[in-house]
Amino acid sequence: xxxxxxxxVVVTHFLNLFFLLLLARxxxxxxxxxxxxxxxxxxxxxxxxxxxxxxxxxxxxxxxxTSLDEEEAWSPVVALPGKRNLxxxxxxxxxxxxxxxxxxxxxxxxxxxxxxWHYLVPTHWSIIPxxxxxxxxxxxxRIPAKISGEPFEPAQKLAYFAVIFVLAPLxxxxxxxxxxxxxxxxxxxxxIFHGKQGARSLHFLGLVAFxxxxxxxxxxxxxxxxxxxxxxxxxxxxxxxxxxxIIIGCAGLFLxxxxxxxxxxxxLRYRRRTQRLLxxxxxxxxxxxxxxxxxxxxxxxxxxxxxxxVNGYPPPGxxxxxxxxxxxxxxRLSIGGLVEHPMSxxxxxxxxxxxxxxxxxxxxxxxxxAVAEWGGVPLERIIALVGPQERARHxxxxxxxxxxxxxxxxxxxxxxxxxxxxxxxxxQSILALExxxxxxxxxxxxxxxxxxxxxxxxxxxxxxxxxxxxxxxxDIGMGQGGWREDQQFYANAAGI
Ligand SMILES: Nc1nc2c(c(=O)[nH]1)N[C@H]1C(S)=C(S)[C@@H](COP(=O)(O)O)O[C@H]1N2
Ligand SMILES: [Mo]
Numbered sequence: 225x226x227x228x229x230x231x232x233v234v235v236t237h238f239l240n241l242f243f244l245l246l247l248a249r250x251x252x253x254x255x256x257x258x259x260x261x262x263x264x265x266x267x268x269x270x271x272x273x274x275x276x277x278x279x280x281x282x283x284x285x286x287x288x289x290t291s292l293d294e295e296e297a298w299s300p301v302v303a304l305p306g307k308r309n310l311x312x313x314x315x316x317x318x319x320x321x322x323x324x325x326x327x328x329x330x331x332x333x334x335x336x337x338x339x340x341w342h343y344l345v346p347t348h349w350s351i352i353p354x355x356x357x358x359x360x361x362x363x364x365x366r367i368p369a370k371i372s373g374e375p376f377e378p379a380q381k382l383a384y385f386a387v388i389f390v391l392a393p394l395x396x397x398x399x400x401x402x403x404x405x406x407x408x409x410x411x412x413x414x415x416i417f418h419g420k421q422g423a424r425s426l427h428f429l430g431l432v433a434f435x436x437x438x439x440x441x442x443x444x445x446x447x448x449x450x451x452x453x454x455x456x457x458x459x460x461x462x463x464x465x466x467x468x469x470i471i472i473g474c475a476g477l478f479l480x481x482x483x484x485x486x487x488x489x490x491x492l493r494y495r496r497r498t499q500r501l502l503x504x505x506x507x508x509x510x511x512x513x514x515x516x517x518x519x520x521x522x523x524x525x526x527x528x529x530x531x532x533x534v535n536g537y538p539p540p541g542x543x544x545x546x547x548x549x550x551x552x553x554x555x556r557l558s559i560g561g562l563v564e565h566p567m568s569x570x571x572x573x574x575x576x577x578x579x580x581x582x583x584x585x586x587x588x589x590x591x592x593x594a595v596a597e598w599g600g601v602p603l604e605r606i607i608a609l610v611g612p613q614e615r616a617r618h619x620x621x622x623x624x625x626x627x628x629x630x631x632x633x634x635x636x637x638x639x640x641x642x643x644x645x646x647x648x649x650x651x652q653s654i655l656a657l658e659x660x661x662x663x664x665x666x667x668x669x670x671x672x673x674x675x676x677x678x679x680x681x682x683x684x685x686x687x688x689x690x691x692x693x694x695x696x697x698x699d700i701g702m703g704q705g706g707w708r709e710d711q712q713f714y715a716n717a718a719g720i
Contacts, residue, residue: 225339225342225373226338226339226340226343228343228375228456228462229375229456229457229460229461229462230334230338230340230460231460232330232331232334233331233340233457233460234457234458234459234460236327236330236331236334237457238476239323239327240324240327240328240331241480242480242483243320243321243323243324243327244324244434245480245484246304246316246317246320246324246484247317247320247321247324248431248434248435249302249303249304249316249484250303250304250313250314250316250317250320251313251317251427251431252298252302252303252304252313253298253303253304253305253306253309253310253312253313253314253316253317254310254313254314254317254591255276255428255591256276256295256296256297256298256303256306256308256310256313257295257296257308257310257313257589257590257591258291258294258295258588258590258591258592259275259276259277259294259296260272260274260275260276260277260294260591260592261273261274261275261421261424261425261428262421262424262425263418263421263422263425264418264419264421265419265420265421265529265585265593265594265595266529266530266531266593266594266595267421267529267531267533267592267593267594268283268529268530268531269281269282269283269285269531269533270282270283273425274425274428276296277294277296279293279294279296281293281294283531288534288537288667289534290533290534290535290536290537291533291534291535291588291590291592292535292536292590292631294590295308295310295590296308300488300492304316304484304487304488304491305487305488305491305492305498306488306492307492309491309492309495309713310589310590310712310714311499311708311709311712311713311714311715312491312495312498312499312502312713314589314714314715315498315499315502315503315506315713315715316487316491316502318506318509318510318720319502319505319506321396321399322505322509325396328392332388342374343374343375343376343381344381344384344385344388344389345385345389346381346382346385351378351381351382352382354371354378354379355378355379355381355382356379357378358377358378358379358380359379362379362447367447367448380444383437383440383441387434387437391430391433391434391437394426394430395427395430395431395434397417398417398423398424398426398427398430399423399427400413401413401414401416401417401420401423402420402423402424402427402591402720403513403719403720404587404677404678404679404680404718404719404720405513405514405517405678405679405719405720406513406517406720407420407521407585407587408517408518408519408520408521408584408585408652408677408678409517409518409519409520409678410520411520411521411522419593420585420587420593421593424591445457451466451469454469454470454473455469458472458473458476459472495713496713498713499704499713499715503715506715507715507716507717509720510715510717510718510719510720511717511719513717513719513720514644514647514678514679514717514718514719515646517678517719518650518651518652518678519584519650519651519652519677519678521582521583521584521585521652521677522582522583523583523584523585523595524583525583525597527583527595528583528595528596528597528660529594529595529596531594532586532594532596532659532668533588533592533594534667534668535588535590535681535682536625536627536630536631536639536686537625537630537631538625538630538666538667538687539623539624539625539626539630539687540625540626540629540630541626541629544624544687548666548670552571552670552671553571555570555571555671555672556568556569556570557569557570557574557655557672557688557689557690557691558689558690558691559606559610559690559691559692560690560691560692560693561616561620561691561692561693561694562612562613562615562616562693562694562695563610563611563612563613563616563693564610564611564612564613565609565610565611566610567609567610571657571671571672574600574601574655574657574672575657577601577605577606577609578601578605579599579600579601579657579658580599580600580601580602580654581597581598581599581600581658582597582598582599582652582654582675582677583595583596583597583598584596584598584652584675584677585677586681586684587680587681588680588681588682589680589681589682589708589714589718596659596660597658597659597660597661598654598656598658598659598675599654599656599657599658599659599661600654600655600656600657600658600672600675601654601655601657602651602653602654603619603648603649603653603654603655603674604648604649604651604653606648606655606691607645607648607649610693612645612693613693615695616645616693616694616695617644617645617694617695617696618642618643618644618645618693618694618695618696618697618705619642619643619644619645619648619691619692619693619694620640620641620642620691620692620693620694620697620700621640621641621642621643621674621685621688621690621691622638622640622685622688622689622690622691622692623638623639623640623641623685623686623687623688623689624638624687624688624689625638625639625686625687626638627639627707627711635711635712636711637701637707637710637711638707639685639686639687639707640685640700640701640706640707641674641682641683641684641685641705641706641707641708642694642697642700642705642706642716643674643676643679643683645693647676647678647679648676650676650677650678652675652676652677652678653674653675653676653677654674654675655672655673655674655675655688656669656672656673656674656675657671657672668686669685669686669687669688670687672687672688673685673686673687673688674686674688678719679718679719680718680719682706682708682714682718683706683718704716
């Protein structure tokens with residue numbers, strides 16, 4: 225039998241605590257961007273089962289609102305980094321999760337290689353009545369006996385088993401079930417968790433379960449036998465000197481606290497640098513997913529959501545109003561840049577290019593979803609028509625909405641977005657002219673918007689007026705590859 229507290233348990237236990245806290249705080253930042261939980265992917269306003277916000281918006285609100293208005297600013301004490309920084313929160317989350325999973329894999333390999341699993345994995349159903357007995361003993365303010373020859377009593381063993389072999393894998397699986405690329409490529413996978421909103425709700429309940437476990441776990445260690453158990457998990461030696469255990473244990477916790485304070489401060493103070501630094505670890509991972517998964521969504525008409533949120537206010541001002549009033553008869557889409565045949569197309573010419581329609585689920589980066597039917601011209605066809613030059617790598621979509629006028633808050637400039645050429649070649653990448661069988665409504669991007677079904681919503685530029693093929697997007701806007709990337713520090717790759 226292996227020893228009770230080998231050094232590798234001490235190390236992985238500490239790393240687990242470290243990364244779990246990062247995951248919890250950055251996860252709360254992500255939640256703050258859409259602090260509502262649903263069980264259904266239609267996300268009807270007002271029908272959430274949990275709302276962590278006082279703001280209320282109805283489907284029939286008289287005053288127009290967009291989903292960004294639903295965001296909450298949470299304190300940096302609970303969220304990483306707090307203060308409405310969804311892009312950076314996601315970066316922290318996806319950076320931490322890679323190291324958390326790595327820690328978990330190393331731990332599991334050692335657990336099975338050393339035989340330690342005997343202490344954690346129940347091999348007989350008697351663990352259940354035995355655990356109930358243990359809990360009864362606790363309720364009589366006594367400490368239940370350990371399983372003979374093992375370090376834990378039955379309820380403890382069962383709890384550790386559930387956390388390591390059920391809760392942790394479930395968090396990873398529900399996390400993956402929120403990626404638009406995964407959902408678009410494997411629609412059946414999302415269904416296991418009752419869709420993206422089911423996965424979101426379960427992922428949140430998983431966080432609550434981790435929190436409850438942590439509190440109980442610390443309490444139990446205190447109740448059991450502080451010096452011995454603490455000595456084991458801090459110094460891998462149950463007979464270690466008590467003062468030493470307290471000093472080193474507190475130093476470990478203090479280190480975690482300091483790291484959290486420093487990275488929170490840094491993230492809020494140097495947002496662009498944080499976006500870039502974390503991007504080094506996160507972006508390659510996102511790019512691989514965006515590159516290898518193509519959409520295979522095919523929802524039914526009856527799946528179409530009765531209510532589809534709007535994100536981004538329509539272009540203000542008389543020019544767009546006049547255009548809309550004329551049924552966009554004066555509209556022209558100019559396509560240029562690094563192409564053999566630059567051109568400018570009217571709405572009628574675009575329609576004549578031929579259509580494709582698809583019923584798909586929209587995934588806003590904030591967390592809401594909705595299903596709609598989109599009809600329009602495959603981007604592939606546009607590419608074939610204009611003939612990109614050898615050097616062209618990205619496509620830029622310029623929009624008509626000046627965000628300085630529609631949202632303000634210190635942000636400025638016309639909305640735009642870029643995508644790598646390969647994304648435009650995906651089968652469900654289209655320039656949509658229709659939504660649910662009718663011309664695009666103004667608020668959803670009339671007369672032309674982008675649809676890319678493996679990506680988050682912010683990549684799908686609405687009110688498109690021009691398309692440019694470029695080698696690099698560094699010289700456009702602030703150089704991050706899109707208006708939200710520039711101004712809200714979102715990642716340019718949006719497959720997760
Ligand atoms: N021009 C423009 N396009 C935009 C936006 C915007 O603000 N302006 N918001 C994006 C975001 S974040 C999302 S989620 C989707 C929302 O599309 P919808 O309003 O049709 O639901 O549009 C995207 N395209
Ligand atoms: Mo979004």
